[in-house]
Amino acid sequence: MADHEDHEDFKPSMTPGYKPGAQKTAAELANLDAEDESLARWKASLGIVPGASGGDTSGPKVTVLTLELHSPTLPSGKKISFELSDTARLADTKKHPIAIKEDVGTFVCITFKVNHSIISGVRYIQVVKRAGVKVDKLEQMLGSYGPHPQGQAYSKDFDTDHSPSGMIARSGTYNVKSRVVDDDGNVYADFEWFFKLAKEWE
Known part of the structure; x- marks a missing residue:
């Protein structure tokens, strides 16, 4: 049952009627419709320019490097960050x-590299459980x-969430x-971590 629940929890939401287009390398995209100036500017904003290397397309399109937890209430100098390569941490x-x-706004930020092609339809999914209950x-x-x-x-900040409060939440x-x-179900990062709620940052 748990495996089925996890599968459903991490199944990406799909937009009705949306069908991903054929995948192209950065070099192919850079040379596509090269005479269209507005399109060229948009592609340049994504780092897709003529002469861009197609790179080794055998590896993953995305490599996730770090996950950080931010809050405006964090004490100066305190940082909560994970290198995803540091599995022991x-x-x-x-x-x-x-x-x-407890009872503060927090948000997740990830840093990642795009190795080849252009990415779209890539999303971050985070499921929080306590005593096995989502x-x-x-x-x-x-x-x-x-x-x-x-x-x-690149770095991406996600929406701010509010941490629960109270004795039960802290227990x-x-x-x-x-x-x-x-959207195709390709997984670029899959990791697990744990937290507790406290009256103050520790």
């Missing part, structure tokens, strides 16, 4: 969950991006499963 949150202050779900699109000309990473650990997936 993520796993450690099960024994030592991150402390999040208490929150976030699903948001990343937007449209192409490979950055200098190979730099357990919350399990978060995060996934970056596209």
Whole structure:
């Protein structure tokens, strides 16, 4: 049952009538309709310019690098961030969950690189459970991006959420499963982390 629930939780929402177009590399897109100036400006804003490298298209289109948790109430100098390559750090949150202050606004930010092609229909899905019961779900699109000309990473902030408050909310650990997936079901990141609620940031 749990596997079925997880599958349904992470199934991307589909827009009725929407059909993804054929995939093209950055180089192919850069040379498409090259005489259209407005289209050229739009493609340039995505990092798709003539001479763009098609790159190695055998790997994933997207590599997710970090996840950060932000809040305007965080003490100066305090940062909550994970390198997704640091699986030991993520796993450690099960024994030592991150402390999040109750009753404050928080939001997730991810950094990622686009390796080849142009991405669209890629979204971040986050499901929060407590004692095995789903208490929150976030699903948001990343937007449209192409490979950055200098190979730099992009960052994306998601909507602000409000942390629960009260003794009951503070009495357990919350399990978060995060996934970056596209409309075709290709998964670019899939990771798990844990947090607890506290009266103050720790």
